[in-house]
Each structure stands twice: as C-alpha cells, then as structure tokens.
Amino acid sequence: MSSNKILCVFLAVASTVKQALQDSLVQILQPKRRVDILRDVMEAQSQRRPFVITFCGVNGVGKSTNLAKISYWLIENGFSVLIAACDTFRAGAVEQLRTHQRRLNSLHPPEKHGGRPVVQLYEKGYGKDAAGIAMEAIAYARNQAFDVVLVDTAGRMQDNAPLMTALAKLIAVNMPDLVLFVGEALVGNEAVDQLVKFNQALADHSMSDKPRLIDGIVLTKFDTIDDKVDVLFLLVTPLRMYLNVSHKFALGN
Numbered sequence: 001m002s003s004n005k006i007l008c009v010f011l012a013v014a015s016t017v018k019q020a021l022q023d024s025l026v027q028i029l030q031p032k033r034r035v036d037i038l039r040d041v042m043e044a045q046s047q048r049r050p051f052v053i054t055f056c057g058v059n060g061v062g063k064s065t066n067l068a069k070i071s072y073w074l075i076e077n078g079f080s081v082l083i084a085a086c087d088t089f090r091a092g093a094v095e096q097l098r099t100h101q102r103r104l105n106s107l108h109p110p111e112k113h114g115g116r117p118v119v120q121l122y123e124k125g126y127g128k129d130a131a132g133i134a135m136e137a138i139a140y141a142r143n144q145a146f147d148v149v150l151v152d153t154a155g156r157m158q159d160n161a162p163l164m165t166a167l168a169k170l171i172a173v174n175m176p177d178l179v180l181f182v183g184e185a186l187v188g189n190e191a192v193d194q195l196v197k198f199n200q201a202l203a204d205h206s207m208s209d210k211p212r213l214i215d216g217i218v219l220t221k222f223d224t225i226d227d228k229v230d231v232l233f234l235l236v237t238p239l240r241m242y243l244n245v246s247h248k249f250a251l252g253n
C-alpha cells in the first residue's frame with residue numbers, strides 16, 4: 001500500500017468520525033417537543049389568558065436573576081410581564097425581584113406603554129402559601145391582561161420531601177404552561193442529579209394521574225465554567241430542551 005493511499009484512508013476515518021459525532025450531537029440536542037415560547041405566548045394572548053412559566057431549582061442557582069433576564073427578553077419582544085413573588089421564604093427574595101422590576105421598567109418606561117408599567121410584581125410578603133400567591137397572581141394577570149406570568153419559587157434541596165411536595169402542589173394547582181428547572185453549569189454532574197430528582201419528585205408528589213413534569217432547563221452561570229460544557233449534554237439528554245440565558249444584562253440582584 002502506498003503512503004498516499006494510507007493518507008486517504010486516514011482522511012476517510014477522520015471525516016467519518018467527525019460526521020458521526022456531529023450527527024450524534026444534533027440528535028442529542030434535537031428537542032423532543034417543539035417549544036417556541038414567543039409563539040406560545042401569542043397563542044395564549046389570542047385565548048385571552050396569560051402564559052405562565054414556573055421556575056424551580058435548588059438555592060442560589062440563579063432562578064430569580066434568570067427570571068429577570070427572561071422578563072427582559074419578553075418585554076423586548078413586546079409582551080407585558082407579571083412577576084409572582086412565590087419565594088416567600090428567603091429573606092430579601094421579594095426585594096430582589098422589586099429591584100429587577102424597577103430596572104426593567106426603567107429600560108421600558110411606562111410612558112412608552114400607555115402609562116402602564118410593562119413589568120409588575122405580585123407579592124404578598126413572606127411566610128405565606130406560595131401556591132396560593134401564584135394562583136392569585138395568575139388571576140390578577142388575567143384580569144389586568146398581562147401577557148406572561150413568571151412564577152419565582154423558593155430554592156429547595158432535591159431530597160427535601162416536604163418542600164418538594166409543596167412545589168408539586170404549586171404546579172398541580174396552577175398548571176403552568178411551562179415548568180423550567182434552573183440549574184447551574186458550574187456544579188457539573190450535581191445538576192443532573194438535581195434535575196432527575198426534581199422531575200421524579202414532581203411525579204411522586206403530584207395529585208394527578210398525569211403529573212406536570214419539568215419541560216425544560218435554564219442553564220445558568222455558563223460564564224463561570226471552562227471545561228464543564230459536557231453537563232449541557234448530560235442535562236439535555238433526559239429532556240431535550242434547554243435555554244442558555246446570557247449573563248450580559250447588567251440587572252444586578
């Protein structure tokens with residue numbers, strides 16, 4: 001065999017492996033179901049009801065921050081947002097959302113929106129039942145013709161059964177259009193464990209035969225990782241849906 005031929009074989013193997021890898025990655029990242037949030041919000045608008053998204057995850061992963069970033073994306077796309085402050089547990093959680101709400105409204109002043117703030121906060125302070133506040137917020141949004149309700153929830157550990165039951169209840173009684181699990185890329189495989197256990201807990205503690213499970217992932221703190229991008233593939237594999245929200249908006253906490 002000439003050296004020229006060996007080179008050809010080598011090239012064929014390299015390009016075949018590259019193609020196979022590319023096909024596998026595309027297959028892994030291909031959503032199992034199509035989620036087009038903007039289109040779905042418009043569909044809810046046509047039904048004269050708000051589109052409801054619930055954010056869940058463990059403490060400190062970036063639920064509230066990324067909820068604010070998603071609010072920004074929604075208002076940039078012309079939708080009004082009601083933030084439901086359902087983390088009634090962590091000190092400062094409501095004030096944190098209030099700060100985001102003020103900043104978002106300063107980017108989109110009410111004068112440009114018929115005098116109405118484009119983002120509002122629905123809050124009842126601390127210590128109250130989160131599921132009840134979410135329900136009131138959704139009813140308020142329907143009455144006030146808000147396009148989207150973003151439900152913030154308290155962080156909880158995936159093994160804490162009472163708190164997971166409370167989350168399952170919040171989801172079961174409010175039936176959000178989208179349940180997003182927020183996980184930080186920084187923790188690597190730990191995020192996969194969290195995701196699987198949150199999903200399982202929603203199934204176990206649901207009050208219905210057809211439990212509402214997690215629809216997608218918001219993967220946060222991508223800016224803080226270097227070589228843990230593999231977590232994206234591990235997380236995406238069970239659900240085939242993810243959002244990677246850029247951390248470039250200077251919204252603060």
Ligand SMILES: Nc1nc2c(ncn2[C@@H]2O[C@H](COP(=O)(O)OP(=O)(O)O)[C@@H](O)[C@H]2O)c(=O)[nH]1
Nearest residue numbers: 059060061062063064065066155220221222247
């Ligand atoms: N570097 C970085 N920090 C983030 C990101 N998202 C959130 N954080 C920070 O993580 C901390 C916890 O965020 P927070 O939204 O309060 O988490 P929550 O407890 O899940 O609501 C805050 O200091 C945020 O500024 C991100 O994408 N990148």
Ligand SMILES: [Mg+2]
Nearest residue numbers: 063064087093
């Ligand atoms: Mg929070």
